[in-house]
Amino acid sequence: MAEPVTEKATVELTIDGKRVRAEQGEKILWAALAEGIAIPHLCAIKEAEPPLGTCRLCLVEVEGQGVVASCVESVREGMVVHTDGERAVALRRRAMELLLADHPLECKDCPKKGKCDFLQLSIAMKVKRPKNYRPFPREELPVDASHPRIIFDPNKCIRCGRCVWVCKERVGEVPFDFIQKGYEMRLTTFMDKPLGESDCTGCGECVEVCPVAALCFKEGG
Amino acid sequence: MKKQVKGNLNDLRQGAHNTWEELETSALTVRIGTPTCGRAAGSLDTLQTFRERIAKEGAEAHLIEVGCMGLCFAEPLVMINNPESGLPPILYGPITYEHVQRLVEGFVLGDDPCLELALGTVEFKEDGTPYIPEMPRFEIEERLILRNCGYIDPLNIEHYLARGGYLTLQQVLQTEPEKVVSEVEQARLRGRGGAGFPTATKWKLCRQMEKEPKYIICNADEGDPGAFMDRVVLESDPHSVIEGMVIAAHAIGASRGFVYTRAEYPLVMERLKVALAQAREIGVLGDAILGSGFNFDIELVGGAGAFACGEETAMIASIEGQRGMPRPRPPYPAVYGLFGEPTVVDNVKTFALVQRILEQGGEWFSRIGTPNSTGTAVFALAGRVEQIGLVEVPMGTTLREVIYDVGGGIPEGRQFKAVQIGGPAGGCLSESSLDLPVDYDSLKEAGAIMGSGGMVVLDESNCMVETARFFVDFLARECCGKCTMGRLGVKQMLLILADFVKGEGDEEDLDLLEKLAEDIGQGCLCHLGGSAANPVLTTLRYFRDEYEAHVKEKRCPALVCKELITYYVVPEKCERACDHCVLTCPTEAIVTDERTRLKKVLQDKCVKCGTCLDVCPPEYSAVIKVSPPEKVKELEEAAGG
């Protein structure tokens, strides 16, 4: 829930040497993007308050503060941000490597082929699936095609949480959510029932925000 | 609606005080510790047997169930005060039901103090019995939080009242809330939940918020494996925490409070329920507390025992009925907490200390401990140490004093190796850190954290790589899983460590592990993931040689990692005619040479269960473990094949 803003106060900060004005309370990420300064990001949704902050791909360095998630941290007067700080870049790459290592790379037959935000971001970041990692042990879960419009492939999910957020906030339905914790955390429907038997209205908001092929429209999406 | 005025409470306290004095000076009392730790050792049997014996003999003795005395190594504990004997109260342990008859005949009915069962006397020295206050442990210990634990009956509010209970609250209610906050500020109290955040700063922030209502949450989730400090306090002296919470509520202007504890703590839930009802009955909780205009009540919430729910924002989500997942801070709970309202979350011990601070004064408290870490620290001392149990020492006491003087050192003459401090996400410190004072800043500098008070001592028979794997395994399962670093990074560290203990992996993997740990430490969404790197980073910092032995030489120096050891029967030591190892081996992997009668372990059949080592009579001790496994070939060749 946002604090009531009485007047649109602005602050001035520096991002990569550039002086930037931004509205008070704005997150660094959106202030940077508005100025044409690119920061990788995947889970961020501008209206989400509190922000999701799950993917860790948007980390930047703030002088005097260290590494922060730019989609979570608000701008402050006089703040000095470096998006290309050595640590921040290394950490972003690490997060991307981990996500790639945990993702089935079956891009050829993927319904999101050519439209995958995740793949495109990894290419933009010049990060490849790491060879020196131990393979993550995952059991293959059944793909749920029970819904008339939406196919849910839990194996592809990178757990960013965008679908859950839009469904709760914009639609008000909650046919699915995360269960379990730690490494086992995964997205599923209530009691693992088929999506087709849930309250899902099929509006497709979740498909729109899914950066991978975990949620797709039927027939080529 | 029952409403008590201040005068009534004073009368009640006076009455309780008189009864207590009489109990202490002229009644025969048998105190039995029946907290969870005592119960695990069989104290309920001891209690039941005492009850039956005393009834049967028609003895006039008061049986009092008390909480944890902190001396868990000697549970079940019994303390008998027999004023007629002219002897001081005597503490006995461990007392199982078999010993009860002897004690009843000896010291309940007679005046034989049964010193052979005693741990020590509580008042003056008796020949042959150690005088407990003179044990090195008690010279170092200072009990602010634990002062009533093991002494009073937690289910009897009169005991608490007799010891001055709720008197502080009476005075506090006459004081301006700001004054209460400034007292805590003067005490320089830092939160006992782990991070050591200044309590007064948090309170002030919450107090200043103009929103209403405000909430107080007592964090009693205590998810660290092996830690039981908060459980003990709530089971042994619940009213001190309740009083601290009401004082805090007055200070920040809160109207509702919650104690969040885990469902695995049924006794905590049970005792708190009773204590809360009692507190309401005497008017120190509920509407118009002690006749003032102040309303505050406390609810009990049981969590499902998820480690991540100990984190304050996850706890708030859990109380709201959501998934117990942490969210990014700021906003801090003091600004945007439970149901979006200003909320103060503090640990059990923090509230217990608040009660002491308001009772004795902030200035008094600030003189205990060190300037930056005032007061005392409570530790659950466990692992390879003689006297496991609960200890409370002033901040600044050295680790050496805690482990050797209070804990009695390492058993069986073994060599100290490390102390794991701060819970699973804490760190392992080596011998070089033994003279480190226990305070927030020193521990942090050494790479560990104060945490909420787990302290596990490790000796030469513990492998540090396996220890790191154990804690990382816990964290990979128990972290929230919400962010990439926590969900996947910690698991990747675990997969690498699991390879190391199997003798797989190379130096590049060691490098990868270290980098991963550094990145996870810095890049996580919440504190938990951030500290999940600590077990790896500290073991790498202090015990790198052990990692290198595993990775480069495929050798486990502590002879723990199964795949890196083999069993070998030393020919010079083997008695030959004794067939213990041969007969007990479950896989028939030990054979006897027909000519020499020497035993040989067939490595391809051996499952490394260690039975042969356990059964080999100590006078021979012929079975040894060797690492790396190939070393056994050298030994066999040297022995003549």
Ligand SMILES: Cc1cc2nc3c(=O)[nH]c(=O)nc-3n(C[C@H](O)[C@H](O)[C@H](O)COP(=O)(O)O)c2cc1C
């Ligand atoms: C993963 C995790 C687990 C935690 N578990 C506990 C706990 O069991 N008990 C506790 O008091 N604080 C725990 N904390 C700390 C709380 O978030 C919070 O800082 C504390 O309750 C504040 O109280 P204090 O100021 O009295 O220390 C945990 C933190 C994290 C990140």
Ligand code: FES
């Ligand atoms: S975009 Fe900031 S953490 Fe995902």
